[in-house]
Amino acid sequence: MHESINEQQCIWKSGLVLSKDETKAEVIEYYGKREIKIRVSGRHKRDLMTIVTHELDKIHDSYQRLKYNKLIPCNCVTCKDSQEPHFYKLENLRNRLAKQKYDVECDLSLD
Ligand SMILES: [Zn+2]
Numbered sequence: 001m002h003e004s005i006n007e008q009q010c011i012w013k014s015g016l017v018l019s020k021d022e023t024k025a026e027v028i029e030y031y032g033k034r035e036i037k038i039r040v041s042g043r044h045k046r047d048l049m050t051i052v053t054h055e056l057d058k059i060h061d062s063y064q065r066l067k068y069n070k071l072i073p074c075n076c077v078t079c080k081d082s083q084e085p086h087f088y089k090l091e092n093l094r095n096r097l098a099k100q101k102y103d104v105e106c107d108l109s110l111d
Pocket of ligand 1: 074075076077078079080085086106107108109
C-alpha cells in the first residue's frame with residue numbers, strides 16, 4: 001500500500017500512516033508484544049480498515065503455520081478511552097452476530 005503512505009513521509013521503522021479518501025489509518029507493530037495495532041480516523045473508517053486488514057491477511061496467509069487473533073477493543077464507557085480496554089475476538093463477535101446475539105458483556109466493566 002506504499003502509494004497510500006500519508007504525504008509519502010509518515011513511515012518509520014515500526015509503523016506508518018496511510019491516507020485514502022479523507023481517511024487515515026495508523027498501523028504500528030509492537031514487536032515485543034507480538035501485536036500490530038490499527039487505528040483509523042476520518043470519513044470512511046470502515047472502508048480503509050477493510051483494505052488494511054485485507055492486505056495484512058494476505059501477508060499472514062503467506063505463512064502457512066502462523067496463528068493469530070484479530071481483536072476488537074470494547075467500546076463500553078469504561079473501556080472507550082482506556083489505554084487497556086477489554087478486547088473481543090473478532091471471530092467470536094461474528095459468530096454472535098450470525099446467531100443474532102447483539103449484546104456482549106465486557107469482561108472489565110461487566111456492562
Ligand atoms: Zn468494556
